[in-house]
Amino acid sequence: xxxxxxxxxxxxxxxxTENEILDAALSLLDQGPDAxxxxxxxxxxxxxxxxxxxxxxxxxxxxDALVERLLGEVDHDVFADRAQPWRERVEALALELRAKLSxxxxxxxxxxxxxxxxxxxxxxTERLLQxxxxxxxxxxxAARASYLLFVYIFGSLVLEVADVQHKVPLPAESERIATxxxxxxxxxPEHFPLSAAAAATMAGYxxxxxxxxxxxxxxxxxxxxxxxxxxxxxxx
Amino acid sequence: xxxxxxxxxxxxxxxxTENEILDAALSLLDQGPDAxxxxxxxxxxxxxxxxxxxxxxxxxxxxDALVERLLGEVDHDVFADRAQPWRERVEALALELRAKLSxxxxxxxxxxxxxxxxxxxxxxTERLLQxxxxxxxxxxxAARASYLLFVYIFGSLVLEVADVQHKVPLPAESERIATxxxxxxxxxPEHFPLSAAAAATMAGYxxxxxxxxxxxxxxxxxxxxxxxxxxxxxxx
DNA sequence: ACATGATTTGTACGCCGTACAAAGAACCGT
DNA sequence: ACGGTTCTTTGTACGGCGTACAAATCATGT
Numbered sequence: 001x002x003x004x005x006x007x008x009x010x011x012x013x014x015x016x017t018e019n020e021i022l023d024a025a026l027s028l029l030d031q032g033p034d035a036x037x038x039x040x041x042x043x044x045x046x047x048x049x050x051x052x053x054x055x056x057x058x059x060x061x062x063x064d065a066l067v068e069r070l071l072g073e074v075d076h077d078v079f080a081d082r083a084q085p086w087r088e089r090v091e092a093l094a095l096e097l098r099a100k101l102s103x104x105x106x107x108x109x110x111x112x113x114x115x116x117x118x119x120x121x122x123x124x125t126e127r128l129l130q131x132x133x134x135x136x137x138x139x140x141x142a143a144r145a146s147y148l149l150f151v152y153i154f155g156s157l158v159l160e161v162a163d164v165q166h167k168v169p170l171p172a173e174s175e176r177i178a179t180x181x182x183x184x185x186x187x188x189p190e191h192f193p194l195s196a197a198a199a200a201t202m203a204g205y206x207x208x209x210x211x212x213x214x215x216x217x218x219x220x221x222x223x224x225x226x227x228x229x230x231x232x233x234x235x236x
Numbered sequence: 237x238x239x240x241x242x243x244x245x246x247x248x249x250x251x252x253t254e255n256e257i258l259d260a261a262l263s264l265l266d267q268g269p270d271a272x273x274x275x276x277x278x279x280x281x282x283x284x285x286x287x288x289x290x291x292x293x294x295x296x297x298x299x300d301a302l303v304e305r306l307l308g309e310v311d312h313d314v315f316a317d318r319a320q321p322w323r324e325r326v327e328a329l330a331l332e333l334r335a336k337l338s339x340x341x342x343x344x345x346x347x348x349x350x351x352x353x354x355x356x357x358x359x360x361t362e363r364l365l366q367x368x369x370x371x372x373x374x375x376x377x378a379a380r381a382s383y384l385l386f387v388y389i390f391g392s393l394v395l396e397v398a399d400v401q402h403k404v405p406l407p408a409e410s411e412r413i414a415t416x417x418x419x420x421x422x423x424x425p426e427h428f429p430l431s432a433a434a435a436a437t438m439a440g441y442x443x444x445x446x447x448x449x450x451x452x453x454x455x456x457x458x459x460x461x462x463x464x465x466x467x468x469x470x471x472x
Numbered sequence: 473a474c475a476t477g478a479t480t481t482g483t484a485c486g487c488c489g490t491a492c493a494a495a496g497a498a499c500c501g502t
Numbered sequence: 503a504c505g506g507t508t509c510t511t512t513g514t515a516c517g518g519c520g521t522a523c524a525a526a527t528c529a530t531g532t
Contacts, residue, residue: 155391
């Protein structure tokens with residue numbers, strides 16, 4: 001509506017769109033977190049580096065837009081059904097976020113230090129708050145819980161991509177677990193008996209199974225908050 | 237012991253020690269996450285940049301050593317007392333880690349993407365596993381729980397330093413909360429009613445209070461695991 | 473005394489983000 | 503039709519980065 005309303009500005013037609021730039025950045029990111037330099041992006045879309053600065057004020061803006069775009073790919077339907085139990089809805093959201101974001105490990109690295117407060121991120125927050133309100137949490141607890149979940153989901157992702165560091169493409173989960181198993185076994189058992197004994201479990205740190213295990217402990221802790229009500233539990 | 241055993245190598249006496257380099261890096265980091273360049277570190281300790289590479293193979297090694305050093309500053313005594321309730325011990329550990337690490341926000345940024353698997357990190361893991369075993373968790377659950385706690389603690393720190401981004405020195409907690417309050421209030425309430433209503437709570441996201449609230453929910457979830465035992469709860 | 477081997481330095485390469493001015497292209501009023 | 507205006511794109515350049523390489527320096531073992 002406002003699109004068709006304003007007429008074309010004076011200068012020459014723009015050679016690109018913001019989206020083409022983000023496309024280029026995203027595909028470059030899949031070959032390493034540092035691969036998405038302004039110069040590389042520009043080369044990919046066929047312009048000289050400075051041309052990018054007509055579309056974005058600086059590189060940080062490109063990153064911010066990219067993060068928004070990735071968050072925009074999250075399918076809200078998977079957790080929108082209010083007839084479902086709230087825990088399953090949170091699990092669905094957590095899995096969806098992990099699936100969409102860990103598909104681009106390099107982008108996750110960029111998210112660290114990005115503000116993540118664009119409109120899409122806000123909308124996602126709002127949805128999560130709604131979900132937690134549905135669960136029976138009061139407004140304060142819902143806000144606190146949403147941040148807790150955000151920390152868990154985001155923290156898991158960051159540690160996951162840190163684990164594979166620059167290696168691309170992302171190895172299969174089974175392969176990563178095997179690699180970690182080797183690393184943990186190399187620890188001296190005389191100094192770290194518990195670590196050695198738990199090696200098999202710890203090797204599975206980076207796994208969907210562990211991700212869900214931790215999430216379920218959190219949901220358990222939140223459920224206690226729902227059942228008994230805020231006032232009667234004194235630890236907040 | 238092995239120190240006095242080996243004699244001095246041939247060349248000239250080294251002008252610095254690894255620790256001096258790390259000192260320089262750490263103090264530089266306190267004026268921004270990108271301030272600790274190899275060149276800046278070298279200038280700080282009074283050598284030409286390349287000299288650093290006699291002490292560390294590359295910059296990543298400097299970062300790894302720095303992370304180890306920071307983790308080494310964690311006071312194990314605050315959670316070592318096995319007579320204390322295990323939850324309080326975990327809280328003490330979490331607070332100690334947060335205190336020691338958020339004292340150097342720039343360093344936290346560097347930790348992202350570092351392996352954090354040096355001997356000191358391993359020792360810390362071992363201690364945490366011991367703590368969770370004391371709590372009554374079996375070996376598998378203890379391993380899983382330790383990673384869950386690690387994700388939470390580390391994720392909180394990462395988001396905390398991302399919030400203040402480059403601003404140094406770190407503003408006081410109350411000041412940061414006030415700033416966030418303003419930002420949240422600016423969100424359009426017609427689109428995000430729950431966010432708007434929860435603005436006050438959400439402004440306190442980055443706070444010791446929120447940090448402990450989330451931690452306590454996690455501990456609550458873990459406690460259920462202790463009380464009923466692993467076999468009788470089916471969600472693992 | 474001299475050869476040996478580690479340390480430090482000088483210089484250089486190829487990246488990075490981006491500032492600045494000039495050139496080119498599409499629109500406007502005349 | 504045309505010159506002026508305004509926007510985009512380009513060329514060039516700066517200061518920074520990590521670090522590779524060879525030369526110089528220096529304390530040691532022989």
